[in-house]
Amino acid sequence: MNVFIFIIICSIFLLTVVLMYNGLVFRRNMVTNSFSSIDVQLKKRWELIPNLVNTVKGFASHERELLEAIVKARSTAMEAKHLSEQRLKTEADLSNMLPQLMVLSENYPELSSDAHFLNLQRNLTEIESQIAAARRAYNASILNYNNSIDMFPSNIIARLGGFTRQPHFEIPEGERKVQNVSL
DSSP, rough: OHHHHHHHHHHHHHHHHHHHHHHHHHEEEEEEEEHHHHHHHHHHHHHHHHHHHHHHHHHHHHHHHHHHHHHHHHHHHHHSOOOOHHHHHHHHHHHHHHHHHHHHHOOOOOHTOOHHHHHHHHHHHHHHHHHHHHHHHHHHHHHHHHHHSSSSTTHHHHHTTTTTOOOOOOOOOOSSSOOOOOO
16 A cells, blocks of 8 residues: 555656646747747848838838948848847847838828838838737746746756746837937
8 A cells, every 4th residue: 555655646746747847848949939920020020120121221221320220230140140148139139120110101291101111111000019028028038937947846856957048029218218319
């Protein structure tokens, strides 16, 4: 009888460990999937940016510094293929610069009436909304994953399994303030 109880206790313990480990793997995969959703939207934005920049160049050629900074940020973001602190920062920088590009249309009435520019602007607004939604889903996945890594007793399994905390997709502190854009 004692052997039977011992086997049941060991089985319950083993089952608990397996379930915790599988839960951690599931949450890690959800983080990867959530970031992939962001990645898809970012690639759409990357493809749209050159068209937008070229359209604005034709109307506002002396705004070269902003245009070059946007193109450089886009290239840097594209080079960072995987999730990293640098990639998250570069994407945040790019998100911060694009509204400045949109403000140019206020200074150039002929630009704001250009059908091609208006279409690109609409597409960019839509993509930015989709990126924001994907970021919210990613951060929810990160919260769930990081909580499971930090909470007892799954933190023991996480440490043994090599699971590490992942960064949230955050806006840098300087960008949380209201931005006054003047060109």
